[in-house]
Amino acid sequence: VVCGLALAVAGVGHGQGVIVLEGGGVRIEGGARVTLQDGRLEVEVRQEPPVAELDEPAVVEPDAAEQPLVERLLDGLRQAVPAVVADGAFGGGPAEIARRQAIAERTRQIEQHLMPLLHVELEHVRRHCGSLEPTARREVLAAGRRAVREIAAAHAAAAIDDRPPPGVVREELQARVAAAVRTRAPAAEFTRYERETDMRRARRAERARIRIVGIVDERLDLTAAQRAAMLADLRGRWQPAWVRQLDVPDAAQVAEFQPAPDFADACISPHLDAVQRAAWREWCAAAGIDQIGWDTLPSVQHNVPQPAAWWTP
Amino acid sequence: MVDSMSPLRATLAATVAAVCLVRHVACPPRLPAADDAVRAADAPETDDADAQAGLVDLAANFDANLFDQPGGGWVFRAGVVRPVGGPGGPGEDPGIDRIRRAAHERLDRIDRLCGLAPEQRRKLELALESDLRRFAAEVAQTRSRYETATVNMRDRAGQERWRLFQQDVQRCRRRMQRLLDDGSLFAGVLGSVLDEGQRAQLTAERAARRTFRWRWLVSGELEKLDDILALTQEQHDVVEKLLLAREPELVIDAPPRPRNPQAEQMLVRLVLSQVDLQPLQAALQPDQLRKLRTLANQGRAMQSWLEEQGLVERRGQ
Numbered sequence: 001v002v003c004g005l006a007l008a009v010a011g012v013g014h015g016q017g018v019i020v021l022e023g024g025g026v027r028i029e030g031g032a033r034v035t036l037q038d039g040r041l042e043v044e045v046r047q048e049p050p051v052a053e054l055d056e057p058a059v060v061e062p063d064a065a066e067q068p069l070v071e072r073l074l075d076g077l078r079q080a081v082p083a084v085v086a087d088g089a090f091g092g093g094p095a096e097i098a099r100r101q102a103i104a105e106r107t108r109q110i111e112q113h114l115m116p117l118l119h120v121e122l123e124h125v126r127r128h129c130g131s132l133e134p135t136a137r138r139e140v141l142a143a144g145r146r147a148v149r150e151i152a153a154a155h156a157a158a159a160i161d162d163r164p165p166p167g168v169v170r171e172e173l174q175a176r177v178a179a180a181v182r183t184r185a186p187a188a189e190f191t192r193y194e195r196e197t198d199m200r201r202a203r204r205a206e207r208a209r210i211r212i213v214g215i216v217d218e219r220l221d222l223t224a225a226q227r228a229a230m231l232a233d234l235r236g237r238w239q240p241a242w243v244r245q246l247d248v249p250d251a252a253q254v255a256e257f258q259p260a261p262d263f264a265d266a267c268i269s270p271h272l273d274a275v276q277r278a279a280w281r282e283w284c285a286a287a288g289i290d291q292i293g294w295d296t297l298p299s300v301q302h303n304v305p306q307p308a309a310w311w312t313p
Numbered sequence: 314m315v316d317s318m319s320p321l322r323a324t325l326a327a328t329v330a331a332v333c334l335v336r337h338v339a340c341p342p343r344l345p346a347a348d349d350a351v352r353a354a355d356a357p358e359t360d361d362a363d364a365q366a367g368l369v370d371l372a373a374n375f376d377a378n379l380f381d382q383p384g385g386g387w388v389f390r391a392g393v394v395r396p397v398g399g400p401g402g403p404g405e406d407p408g409i410d411r412i413r414r415a416a417h418e419r420l421d422r423i424d425r426l427c428g429l430a431p432e433q434r435r436k437l438e439l440a441l442e443s444d445l446r447r448f449a450a451e452v453a454q455t456r457s458r459y460e461t462a463t464v465n466m467r468d469r470a471g472q473e474r475w476r477l478f479q480q481d482v483q484r485c486r487r488r489m490q491r492l493l494d495d496g497s498l499f500a501g502v503l504g505s506v507l508d509e510g511q512r513a514q515l516t517a518e519r520a521a522r523r524t525f526r527w528r529w530l531v532s533g534e535l536e537k538l539d540d541i542l543a544l545t546q547e548q549h550d551v552v553e554k555l556l557l558a559r560e561p562e563l564v565i566d567a568p569p570r571p572r573n574p575q576a577e578q579m580l581v582r583l584v585l586s587q588v589d590l591q592p593l594q595a596a597l598q599p600d601q602l603r604k605l606r607t608l609a610n611q612g613r614a615m616q617s618w619l620e621e622q623g624l625v626e627r628r629g630q
Contacts, residue, residue: 116540120540120543123543124543127543127545196545196546199546200539200546203535203539203546203549204536204539206532207532207533207535207536210528210529210532211529211532211533213525213529214525214526214529217522217525217526218572221418221421221422221425223425223426223518224517224518224521224522224525227521227525246536249574250533250572250574250577251572251574273425300540301537301540301541303541304540304541305541305543305604
């Protein structure tokens, strides 16, 4: 087992993995730390695996008797570094290796792009949960970074495999950070943080609705009554995923059109007159966000504050 | 309808000027004669790449600067800066048709809101066409001053000529932005052909549209402020209330198209620099207030640029 896993770690990480069995856990020097907790394996990666060097993945061929432990360890590794230790990560031909490398590269890019979103969340936590103990802060910070990495990996894999993006990034991250804070912050502080997070989410939804109506108004010259009716309809039938309208850049153009929020057609077209509806159909056919499969990462502010020293006491 | 010089172009122009200025200071050129600044476009071109690098074809750049043609960019062609998409030149008015289309869209909007009678619409169409033709003639006359003119941005005379050229472009752009506004034949006819009910309906719709548009711009900026300042709901509401209360007189009949997100953002920040500070001081933490002031100052610093962007009505001109 030790030799097989050493090879596995060598394939994932540094080329020199040393596995040490100690107590109830397995320590992989130079790569990751694996522990058994509540009957499951948890893997914490100590260093960034240099995945770009993943040219020739190692092959693990454990004896039949060792298979369950190997599988459990690999499961743990898959959770820790999903972009790298995807299914079949320790095998496959050149195409699979190229895919894994593309996912790893894209993961790094997305991770970098999303980091300001984590900083925003951390700042909210700091403002509302000021009593967090130093150890808890470090744990929340680590959980947040891990969440960014995993969300980035999932979105990278979806992008490379040409699948729809799995969920709304900002809200996934908020949920992951909140989960880390929930057990560590005093209940009253966490409640306040959670309430503010809910209100932030509601604000973003309202902004997305205003933006949808604004974009339609700009192109189709709505009347005040049409705008009001559309806004009310959007509020009534709102889908959380529609908040993605906020991630479409203002300057985005498709075939000289701004991308059309066709996903909300049911709340838009009933309020248009015949001339406007014809123009709306034409617009959606040429540049509808759903129609063309428009996908974009969340827009982020790159001038958000870096996490304060408070996070790393 | 009307477009303004994009920040990209403004940056390019500034960069060309700045590079020329730096080169001029660092490596004083031979003393040029005043006539050296402007060359005929068909003058023989030297093989010296350095000598060519600072040349800008004014006639070809006039329409691109004025109308900001979509998809336009800049190329060095035979060592001279020209807009992408052809040399342009005398007699070509690619922007006029776009203005005409946008003007008719405006007329259609009025028609939808007020239900114009055929005779009312006919009078307005005539007035609109008359205003357009007068404007096209003014553009043609101004453009003609730059036929066959190429300036060398590496010498002072060329830079001065470029400055005057930009002034002419700005003047035409301002005229274009207000083409159908007060003082135009269209505005005069509109005031006289609508009945009282139609006029009230139009005024109410314009006011509602302006308010909605401002709310949209404010909400876009609050999306950013929420991230930058980590606002609570209460703080957010204070900032939002202050901004919404200072609604500027946005241009809504002929807003710049395509939109200018940077100008819109800076407009909100400019307004932010003008709001009452007391509620903000009471609501925000010192570090949040400091960051907010920095952002507001960015808007304030862009005030003169913003005035040229055509987002807000210009009164008294």
